[in-house]
Amino acid sequence: MAYEMTAYCGLECAECPAYLATQADDMEALAKVAAEWSKQFGMEIPANTILCDGCKSDTGRICVYCGMCAVHSCAEGRALATCAHCDEFGCETLVACPGYMSQGRENLEKIRASL
Secondary structure (H helix, E strand, O other), X not given: OOXXXXXXXXXXXXXXXXXXXXXXXXXXXXXXXXXXXXXXXXXXXXXXXXOOOOOOOOOOOOOHHHHOOHHHHHHHHOOOOOHHHOOOOOOHHHXXXXXXXXXXXXXXXXXXXHO
C-alpha cells in the first residue's frame, strides 16, 4: 500500500487546504487559509510560507511549518513511510505533534493495524 499523500504524522496531505490551494494555483484561497491559521494558532502565517506539494514532496515546496516538524525530521531520517511503520510508534515526539493529535492518530492506527 502506498502512503505518498499521508504525512508521517498521519494527516492526509490531499485533504489539507494549503495543499489543495497550492495544487489549484489559487493564491486567494491560500491567503484565506493563511488568515484562518493565523487566527487559529495566534501567530502571523504568511500565505507564501504554506505553499505545499505534500509533506513528502521532493519539489522543495512544503509548508514551512511542516518542514520544521520534529516528526517529519525523525520519520524522514529513518526512511519510514509513516510513523505507523516505526518500532517506536506512539513515542513522545509523535504524541506532541499537533497533526497526530488532530486527525493523524486515527489514520496511523488504521495503517498500523493493516501492517
